Amino acid sequence: MHPADELARIRQEIATLKAREKALREEFLDGRAPLRSNAHEVRIVNKTRRVFCRDRLPLHVRADPALWRDSPMTQVRVVPAAGLAEAADGG
Structure with missing residues (x-):
């Protein structure tokens, strides 16, 4: 598998896992799922954190x-290769 294809697949798996995590979290918070299994226990903890309101x-x-600075950032994006989408559509 090409590394670009592998990265795209991994990112899709992560998105799927995050969606499932969100659904399970909502079930625990809503009381629809038991908090304890034979091997694990879910604990709901409420905390507060201090947030600076710059607005x-x-x-x-x-x-x-003078109060701002630029910070370099590198992104790695995965997009469908040009021509592949058209070929799949028959174009």
Whole structure:
């Protein structure tokens, strides 16, 4: 398998697993699933965290370029190869 195809397949598997995790989480939170099995127990823990609300700062502070910096970022994207979609559609 080509590494690009493998990466695309892995990302699809991750998306499927995340969707299933979300569904199970909702079942536990709604009380539709038991919290204990023979091997594992789910514990629901409520916490709070402190969040900085930068939108409450005055606009002149938020707009000050001296308070911002650019941060380089690298993305690896997987997209269908050109021509493959057309060939599958008969075009």
